[in-house]
Structure formats: structure tokens, C-alpha cells
Amino acid sequence: MSELQTTWETELQLAIDAGRAGGEAALRFFGHQGRVTWKPDDSPVCEADHAADAVIKQRINAVFPDDAILTEESGTRQGKSGRRWIIDPVDGTRDFLRGLPYWANLIALEASGDIVVGVLHLAALGKLYAASRGGGAWRDGVRLKVRADTVAARCSLVFGEPDCLLSALTAEGFGRLLRTVGSSRSYGAPYGAALLLDGQADAWTEGNVSPWDIAPFVVLFEEAGARFSGLQGKLAWPFRSGLAAAPDLHRALLAVIDAP
Numbered sequence: 001m002s003e004l005q006t007t008w009e010t011e012l013q014l015a016i017d018a019g020r021a022g023g024e025a026a027l028r029f030f031g032h033q034g035r036v037t038w039k040p041d042d043s044p045v046c047e048a049d050h051a052a053d054a055v056i057k058q059r060i061n062a063v064f065p066d067d068a069i070l071t072e073e074s075g076t077r078q079g080k081s082g083r084r085w086i087i088d089p090v091d092g093t094r095d096f097l098r099g100l101p102y103w104a105n106l107i108a109l110e111a112s113g114d115i116v117v118g119v120l121h122l123a124a125l126g127k128l129y130a131a132s133r134g135g136g137a138w139r140d141g142v143r144l145k146v147r148a149d150t151v152a153a154r155c156s157l158v159f160g161e162p163d164c165l166l167s168a169l170t171a172e173g174f175g176r177l178l179r180t181v182g183s184s185r186s187y188g189a190p191y192g193a194a195l196l197l198d199g200q201a202d203a204w205t206e207g208n209v210s211p212w213d214i215a216p217f218v219v220l221f222e223e224a225g226a227r228f229s230g231l232q233g234k235l236a237w238p239f240r241s242g243l244a245a246a247p248d249l250h251r252a253l254l255a256v257i258d259a260p
Contacts, residue, residue, distance in 0.1 A: 088213060091104045204245070
């Protein structure tokens with residue numbers, strides 16, 4: 001990706017390579033479940049999660065052994081550099097186990113209190129989205145820009161798990177949001193994020209999730225021209241919830257959520 005000449009070029013290329021390797025590792029299990037275990041919160045973990053986790057960490061360790069790593073599947077490895085990689089090896093394991101292609105490998109780099117590199121890899125769909133601070137957001141050599149010409153009543157909103165949103169918003173606020181927009185769909189966070197980046201949706205929201213579920217979207221959305229905040233309007237990382245859209249639409253939708 002020669003267009004991505006930034007101070008984060010090495011880190012971005014590593015994240016892209018690691019995301020592709022993680023996707024390849026997971027795809028070997030796609031279409032058959034293999035061994036599945038269940039976490040205390042009743043979320044599944046399968047062999048693809050562990051295989052992708054191992055190969056992504058291996059790629060990062062080989063280049064930046066002093067960086068910390070946080071992954072959903074194997075927890076935290078402390079580092080000496082002050083930087084941290086945040087990884088969800090397979091985001092959307094439930095979709096993966098049902099043979100649906102909406103799962104993703106998510107990789108982000110946190111440095112100086114910000115997310116500076118983000119990768120979203122929809123391996124089953126053959127799409128990889130990548131961004132770095134100051135370097136833009138890209139897919140397959142095409143620079144991405146979110147849609148900016150919609151009003152709330154005409155826009156398309158995509159969102160993640162409704163139960164996560166309802167733990168971050170009041171039912172009244174969520175209901176107002178859905179009634180305000182022109183259409184709304186729950187595709188899951190990673191695929192919905194891709195729709196926003198590709199200009200096929202106008203706004204994206206997610207609520208009360210873990211850092212690895214949301215970290216790469218911060219830089220991906222902002223480098224594509226979106227305004228990104230928490231659902232209470234917080235603008236600085238870290239987030240556990242998110243609302244992203246072109247700036248005017250973002251302000252309009254945030255006001256709907258916050259309405260008395």
C-alpha cells in the first residue's frame with residue numbers, strides 16, 4: 001500500500017500482514033465448528049479464535065517484542081515501550097460458527113493515549129480496511145470517505161448487539177434513535193463498520209463492549225472523515241461505546257440520544 005506513507009507506516013504494514021495471517025488461520029476452520037468452549041458470559045470460543053490469536057501475536061512479537069499486547073483470547077502481555085496492541089482475533093465468533101461471513105480480525109495499536117493504527121479484516125469476504133493517524137483510511141488501494149450528504153430522517157444506521165446498546169443507553173434513547181433515522185439494521189459491529197467506511201451506511205453505533213471490540217474503529221472512522229465519540233459525547237480514547245457519522249449527522253444523532 002504505497003499510498004500509506006506516514007510515521008506509522010511500519011506499524012500499519014505489520015497490522016495488515018498480521019490481520020491477513022489471522023484471517024488465513026481462521027478460514028481453515030470456517031464451515032466446520034471443531035471444538036467449541038463457552039466462557040462464563042456464555043460467549044463461544046472455537047479453534048479459529050485460538051489459531052488467529054497465536055499467529056497475530058507471533059507476527060507482532062517478531063517485529064516489536066517490547067510492545068504490550070492485549071487480546072480477547074489470551075489476555076495481557078506487559079511491554080516496555082509504552083505502546084499496546086489491542087486484538088480481537090475473531091470478532092463475531094457466533095457468526096463464524098453459523099457459517100456467516102460477517103466476522104473479522106480486529107487489530108489496533110495504542111500509543112500516547114490514542115489509537116494510531118487500525119485494521120478491520122473481513123476475511124471471508126476478502127476485504128481489509130486499514131488506517132493510520134494522518135495516513136487516511138483505505139481498502140484495496142482506494143481511499144475511503146464516509147457519506148456526508150444525508151440528514152437524520154434519510155440516513156441508514158447500522159449497529160451492533162442490541163443488548164450491548166441497551167446497557168449503554170436508556171430504552172427511550174435507543175428508541176428515539178431508531179425512530180429518527182430513515183432505516184436501521186443490526187449487522188454486528190465489524191460488518192456494520194465496513195458498511196459505514198464503504199459509504200453504504202451513514203451512521204454506526206455500538207455500546208458497552210470491550211476494548212478489542214471497538215479500538216480499530218476509532219482511527220478507521222476518523223481517518224475516513226467521521227466524527228467518533230462515546231454515546232455520552234466523550235471524544236477521547238478509551239471508549240466502551242461509540243457513535244460514528246459525518247460531523248453534522250453525528251451531532252444531530254447525539255442530540256437525539258441526549259434529548260430529555
